[in-house]
Amino acid sequence: MQRRTTLAVLYILSLYDIYLYLPDTLGLLNIDFYPPDPDILTYIDAAMMLIGGVVLGIILLRMGGKFNGFLGVLMILMNVVLTPWFLFKALP
Structure with a gap:
């Protein structure tokens, strides 16, 4: 039961993290x-x-499983690669 609750919280936080990147990511495709x-x-x-x-990604990777591994790597890449890139693009 505790593992299921932990996974639910991690999935919700991961979806929200993706939601935060959505406008910037779609902006790369010139979609407002x-x-x-x-x-x-x-x-x-x-x-x-x-x-x-990054912390979400590490936790997901440690939870095991193919989907958790994919989502964990996605979380880490989004926050390590996309965040600095979008910040760099926002600089004048």
């Missing part, structure tokens, strides 16, 4: 899409900054 951003998500954004996709 900005999902709604309710005020409550500010707190979840802060939590994602504290937890980080």
Whole structure:
């Protein structure tokens, strides 16, 4: 039961991390899409900054399984590669 709950939390956080990258990633394809951003998500954004996709990725990799491994690598790559790239693109 605890493993199932842990996986559910990790999957939800991973989906939210992907959601955060969605506008920038689609912007690379010249698609202007900005999902709604309710005020409550500010707190979840802060939590994602504290937890980080890299930590999520490492936890998923340690959980084992093919899907968890794929998602773990995706989380690490998104936060190690895409974050600096998008920050570099945003600089004047």
